[in-house]
Amino acid sequence: MSIEPVDALRRIAFLLERSRASTYRVKAYREAASSLLGVPENQVHERVRDGTLKQLPGIGSSTAAVIEQAVAGRVPDKLAELETSTGGPLVEGGEELRAHLRGDLHSHSDWSDGGSPIEEMVASAMELGHDYLALTDHSPRLTVANGLTAARLAKQLTVVDGINRALGDGFRLLKAIEVDILDDGSLDQTPEMLDQLDVRVASVHSKLKMDSSAMTRRMVAAVRLRHTNVLGHCTGRLITGDRGKRAQSSFDARAVFEACLESGTAVEINSRPERTDPPDDLLTLAIGTGCLFAVNTDAHAPGQLDFQAYGCERAQRLGVPVERIVNTWPLEVLLEWADPSS
Ligand SMILES: [Zn+2]
Ligand SMILES: [Zn+2]
Helix, strand or coil: CCCCCHHHHHHHHHHHHHHHCCHHHHHHHHHHHHHHHHCHHHHHHHHHHHHHHCCCCCCCHHHHHHHHHHHHHHCHHHHHHHHHHHHCCCHHHHHHHHHHCCCCCCCCCCCCCCCCCCCHHHHHHHHHCCCCCEECCEEECCHHHHCCCHHHHHHHHHHHHHHHHHHHCEEEEEEEEEECCCCCCCCCCCHHHCCCCEEEEEECCCCCCHHHHHHHHHHHHHHHHHCCECCCCCCCCEEECCCCCECCCCCHHHHHHHHHHHHEEEEEEEECCCCCCHHHHHHHHHHHHHEEEECCCCECHHHHHHHHHHHHHHHHHHHHHHHEEEHHCCHHHHHHCCCCCC
């Protein structure tokens, strides 16, 4: 079995990302892959013969070894080792639901706090078999995550148009945002910009410890807005991982989910292992309330697009009806639902 050097480097990065390796460990492979993309194949082969691969920008000893082994027509050791140790299913259960998913409505690129260019997120989403991916970079006030001003978002939309033109039919990159829910429940982007998007995920990222009645008012107001399609990671909790732990926000979940039901806003099932949000008890409450759902990854790197397995496992185990998961819907149905004027 042989593999192209770029594909080997990308696959290694993907496997590291889905097994939650630090961005730092993955970076070398991502950088080497993008560096190699600009080099014609015969020149790569020449450099392998001459031993001058490492003179290319972004290529070091371990990435050069991967390239050399791929050029020699064999599966690179590093890749073989990762396929064995981490290439299997991330979790057992949820496979049936996952087969119904057509896309992902929550992902970040290097325009905000993601680690990869938009194009790489798109390529990986297509390789996972998705029909669509929503590009939901952050909104202006989330400065720590390099949130997009209206002007930067406008620029991003032209980039998205270009990507979709190049892709043609068969896959659609959705114009989208993860917009901050401000203290008063309003959204952190201009209505004019929000109108231009296909999908909007609204999330609380600030003042997570607000008292319960104020947080309830804030969230209820936000999910009722015509622009809000999906309520992102509703409790804000962190249960594991590099960023430490964070308690869930307190709010009247029944009131928030009822407002979601009335306004047709989907409750996100956030698949990130450190979030696993909403927790099982709240997810059960939302199911009983009759809400719509979106099983999202909140991927900040291409390999994290595979986290959907975790969300599917929970959704299936807790009995979320498939037809109530908006990202099982065909694109046209999804767009119609998300249209703020409909
Ligand atoms: Zn978020
Ligand atoms: Zn996010």
